[in-house]
Amino acid sequence: MLWTIFLLLNGLLILVLLYSTRRRQKNEPPLDKGLIPWLGHALEFGKDAAKFLARMKEKHGDIFTVCVAGHYVTVLLDPNSFDAIINDTVFLDFTRARNQLLKRIFSLQLPKINFMENKSGHLLPHLLVFSESCIHSFSYHTAAASESTHTQNKLFDILGNMLTQKLQRVYPFYVHINRTYMQFFMLEDVSACLVGCFSFQCNAGPAAFWLLGFLLTHPEAMEAVKSEIRCLTLQDTSLQHPPINPLEAHSTPVFDSVLSETLRLTAAVMINREVVQDKILRMANGKEYHLRQGDRVCLFPFLSPQMDPEIHQDPQIFKYDRFLNEDITVKDKFYKKEKRLKYYTLPWGAGKNICVGKEFAVTAIKQFVFLLLTHLDMEMCDPEAKLPPVNPSRYGFGMLQPDGDLQVRYRLKMPQHKM
Numbered sequence: 532m533l534w535t536i537f538l539l540l541n542g543l544l545i546l547v548l549l550y551s552t553r554r555r556q557k558n559e560p561p562l563d564k565g566l567i568p569w570l571g572h573a574l575e576f577g578k579d580a581a582k583f584l585a586r587m588k589e590k591h592g593d594i595f596t597v598c599v600a601g602h603y604v605t606v607l608l609d610p611n612s613f614d615a616i617i618n619d620t621v622f623l624d625f626t627r628a629r630n631q632l633l634k635r636i637f638s639l640q641l642p643k644i645n646f647m648e649n650k651s652g653h654l655l656p657h658l659l660v661f662s663e664s665c666i667h668s669f670s671y672h673t674a675a676a677s678e679s680t681h682t683q684n685k686l687f688d689i690l691g692n693m694l695t696q697k698l699q700r701v702y703p704f705y706v707h708i709n710r711t712y713m714q715f716f717m718l719e720d721v722s723a724c725l726v727g728c729f730s731f732q733c734n735a736g737p738a739a740f741w742l743l744g745f746l747l748t749h750p751e752a753m754e755a756v757k758s759e760i761r762c763l764t765l766q767d768t769s770l771q772h773p774p775i776n777p778l779e780a781h782s783t784p785v786f787d788s789v790l791s792e793t794l795r796l797t798a799a800v801m802i803n804r805e806v807v808q809d810k811i812l813r814m815a816n817g818k819e820y821h822l823r824q825g826d827r828v829c830l831f832p833f834l835s836p837q838m839d840p841e842i843h844q845d846p847q848i849f850k851y852d853r854f855l856n857e858d859i860t861v862k863d864k865f866y867k868k869e870k871r872l873k874y875y876t877l878p879w880g881a882g883k884n885i886c887v888g889k890e891f892a893v894t895a896i897k898q899f900v901f902l903l904l905t906h907l908d909m910e911m912c913d914p915e916a917k918l919p920p921v922n923p924s925r926y927g928f929g930m931l932q933p934d935g936d937l938q939v940r941y942r943l944k945m946p947q948h949k950m
């Protein structure tokens with residue numbers, strides 16, 4: 532008797548699962564629910580989203596829907612079709628994605644700095660801690676130089692905890708940074724301010740780390756950037772007369788190419804939107820797909836276009852001149868299947884919700900690296916050291932985080948020393 536009830540209940544459960552769970556409807560993208568009901572692909576997604584999505588792309592192509600912890604997410608990996616998502620503010624909504632990001636801000640961890648000084652006068656920090664700390668101090672003082680409201684002051688207090696005496700010694704320019712970079716902090720929108728705060732911590736610091744790390748581990752790239760800087764006619768950049776923005780009004784295509792290549796390899800944001808009304812998605816190849824209200828849609832430009840071998844040859848390799856033409860102008864023509872691409876990298880997003888901190892972040896990162904190269908002698912403690920691998924659980928949240936660090940040593944250049 533007990534066995535019969537048990538078997539009946541099991542049968543009932545299987546029927547409920549079969550009929551209540553989702554099936555692919557006509558004109559919908561391929562559906563991959565995974566083996567575990569409700570959880571779907573959540574575990575694989577959380578462990579290494581890039582690997583998982585590459586596997587799904589191989590199986591289903593440029594568009595598919597996956598189940599992740601009860602949510603159905605349509606992933607679009609054809610850069611020529613991105614505009615249909617990025618520019619749609621009627622059927623798709625960005626607010627929810629932003630709020631999810633804000634949740635993470637409250638677990639913000641600011642790194643503690645522990646500098647050691649050795650006998651030769653070199654400071655011995657780890658490159659990641661050093662880059663993040665300098666970038667944060669830079670950002671904090673830029674912000675503090677502008678007129679601030681109560682809410683902004685709170686944000687600045689968090690960022691201000693980053694400052695240390697040691698840092699002031701080697702990086703004394705921060706108070707002079709042009710206040711206009713922080714105009715977006717004047718926005719009424721507090722959540723945008725918070726996203727900005729998060730970005731200081733999680734995006735600009737690691738970006739500076741990767742950029743410096745690639746330069747230190749690729750001598751030909753370092754030499755190309757230094758030689759470009761040597762050719763600039765700069766104002767006095769001495770510590771006594773620090774300029775506000777030494778690179779302003781200078782064209783630096785080599786430096787820009789190194790930054791673009793760094794972001795191509797390490798910017799791995801997921802652009803998420805919620806489908807607020809049923810939508811027909813028209814792909815660049817003419818196919819149409821139905822997106823269901825309540826689902827999410829996600830672009831992952833890291834996989835395509837950034838790491839797509841059909842667009843970028845040897846995508847895993849750092850090539851400092853990838854974004855340079857032969858005549859040392861900026862290269863912006865890239866093709867996939869002979870079709871020119873509008874989005875050949877997408878580190879800042881695009882459309883209405885493009886990163887508002889882009890100009891500020893680019894200026895901060897470039898100036899930080901420029902000041903280091905012009906005022907410090909810096910080298911790796913172990914000349915054979917390699918860049919640490921990326922932390923695979925961080926795909927999707929902006930800049931990739933290194934799983935480890937690089938130890939470097941540096942000291943202030945003697946005035947007579949050339950770069």
Ligand code: HEM
Pocket residue numbers: 625628629723724726727728730731734735738798800801802803877878879880881883884885886887888889891892929930
């Ligand atoms: C390397 C550094 C950075 C990268 C790679 C980056 C990337 C991005 C991306 C891809 C988006 C668009 C997200 C979407 O469309 O779903 C975004 C949005 C945003 N970013 Fe950045 N970001 C960086 C630095 C910064 C900095 C330093 C700030 C502020 C100081 C900032 C503030 C913001 C804000 C407020 C938004 C939301 C814009 C909106 O609400 O429409 N970002 N960022």
